Amino acid sequence: MKQFSVVIAGGGSTFTPGIVMMLLDNLERFPIRTLKFYDNDGARQEVIGEACKILLRERAPQIEFCYTTDPQIAFSDVDFVMAHIRVGKYPMRELDEKIPLKYGVVGQETCGPGGIAYGMRSIGGVLELVDYMERYSPDAWMLNYSNPAAIVAEATRRLCPNARILNICDMPIGIEGRMAQILGLESRKEMEVSYYGLNHFGWWRAIRDHQGNDLMPRLRAHVAEHGYIPMTEAAHHEASWCETFGKARDIYALDPETLPNTYLKYYLFPDEVVEHSDPHYTRANEVIDGREKQVFGQCRQIIERGSAQDAELEVDEHASYIVDLARAIALNTKERMLLIVPNKGAIHNFDPDAMVEIPCLVGSGGPEPLQIGDIPNFQKGMMGQQVAVEKLVVDAWIEGSYQKLWQAVSLSKTVPSATVAKCIVDELQQVNRDYWPELN
Template sequence: MNKSYSIVIAGGGSTFTPGIVLMLLDNLDDFPISRLKLYDNDEERQNKIAGACEVLIKERAPYIEFLATTDPKEAFSEVDFVMAHIRVGKYAMRELDEKIPLKYGVVGQETCGPGGIAYGMRSIGGVLELIDFMETYSPDAWMLNYSNPAAIVAEATRRLRPTSKVLNICDMPIGIEDRMAQILGLSSRKEMIVRYYGLNHFGWWTSICDKAGNDLMPAIKEHVGKFGYIPKNEQEQAEASWNDTFKKAREVYQLDPDTLPNTYLQYYFYPDDMVKKSNPDFTRANEVMEGREKFIFGECEKIVRAQSSADSQIKIDDHASYIVDLARALAYNTGERMLLIVENNGTIENFDPTAMVEVPCIVGKNGPEPITVGRIPQFQKGLMEQQVSVEKLVVEAWIEKSYQKLWQALTLSQTVPNARTAKLILDDLVEANKDYWPPLAEKNLQPSL
């Protein structure tokens, strides 16, 4: 374990970057780093974050070479890992992703429904560009991609960069497993061995045991049935939308009490409820811009001014520790068991072999080996078939520049009530995304009779 690794964080201007840098610095004994670079195409935004990160590194590990750059060659040369969390269009476009569907009484959410489709159409090109930079300048590197919407991005990388060393990952199941561990009174989610299957933001836990093989599901189910994923001793979070999400798991769970659900299923099972509790003038994007974004930029400015993090309120991003686990598994062949988004290829026996599914995998130096799931019930199979078709149609629409396929994708989404509403939303999204999406060719439609 003598080698030190070189990492570039793509999306260096993200408000999550300082927490990830702190997390990497906190894990240097397990995963040594010799060089850490930030890359972003927005120099002004990245500079706000980079100045603070430089101070954090000088304080904790001054031997680490640090660089923030907008030059792809400088960023991607001589790196072992690319950690990618980009947001094409930033929060201004997320706000439109959420507000345009709500205008038509449809779920306005970052990764689910029309908002997720719009974001996916923007993300595909950005992620492919990062893969190409990596393969040009560091062809042996691995990309750990946690850019959203992960399901659409994963399908795009499967179709368009099938041989690339890219692993698509998501921290939402990790966050829920942290809560499960709290519910059980465990010190860490790593005390649990889980079985899970689905698509990204669209899955179910089927088994949770401790390391001695004792079944932990009954205790978690009993709690979730009463309180959702809110541990009894937890204080309500400042962000009310997350409290609502974790409470709503009570109702989502009732649809299949044999399993435990991913919280994002609320958008597909109860879309009307989600719309009713949304404020079309102040969505989650506004909450983030007014809250976390202002807070992180303010804290970074404070660190740079003082050239010290002594009074900083920025916290280590514990959820992001799974990124280090994944990098270590690839670097040291640890055989870590992790949830990843991989091509199905028979892992779920009665499901599309080309679907990108989220399942536990054993990870070593050659990448992930999915753990077989077997056959899944009709309820989950039907839901997943509909949702994976949405994701595939979005990627086909991007490749073919097809308005028709994107309209079909929106119509097929369980969050959208009918094709007419889908078209109204799509037309608004096309206009809003003209600087980001490929231009879409519309087939000649027959006039209505």
């Protein structure tokens, strides 16, 4: 089997060691000859890079490894770009969350005004990566899971329509893993799902096993009572996630014919989300005090000891989805996977230009979206509003339009009025002046 060259863009991320460990666990399925990290923050990447160098030396010394801030070194001679960048890092995420909460509006990483602010930062960063890939390795594929994926996907659709980029998200995969636990299955791969929607904004309408048996009745009964919390699971170590998975039961009650993505809580119950939020300590603070300290602490210990033996780094399960996607392209497996793709009639009664998240068959030519047919008015109406928000954000970025950005925030289902929207936009614009295009 061919051996592949991979660059992880966002090499300084706390998720990078987990992705490396998952790649190492899958070398028989996806052999790697070269692994590179790229980040524009050299100091942050150095800690992760030095620790991973030791990990790779111990577990796979045959893999050529380097980390760099030089795009030509990083992107030359690669088959796949695995991109998970965070423009502005956690200090800007903290502002994305806390500024809307000051005005009684959902403060969340990818939803509402915070997600819009993050999108305005991410577009330029992802486009830069696409440019590097096309310049130095024009036959490579980018597997992009940089957030907010919906806005990034809309921007790449419009600004680089012929780029070999696939936009993906691990959230439905995580929920499907919980569904498999609820059903007593060993893996989500024992299920065949029909899902439709937008990124962080979708519904499962059918789930069967490979023998064609309908698994939805058992799942509906469980979710109606417990949400996506399996009976075998102890309390999640982060209360915010436990609450999110439990809240699925209330989202489900709105349409018991489908099973919802958990992110819908931010759009359907924004008042409750705000009420249960601490405007002084948000999810960003949880991550800074938790995952950031844990991962960087472990990496520094590895460097000090000169060994990754007994290190407490966690294998990143969502990376297995990335390996599956890379294999599907490289080996033309035609695996069925959820991707964010142009609708182009797959959902019959919806905007053909919308970037929708639906099952696709993936091979060497990219994704082949599966037909969804018509969707109900409830989902169609919610999706139409959210697609308009995402398109207006990209309009604002391209045109440098304050007006379009104000319209986008005003249209978000999380925001109560245009007056509140303007206050939030003005404050977000001020703190993002080093990241957003100039708005007029």
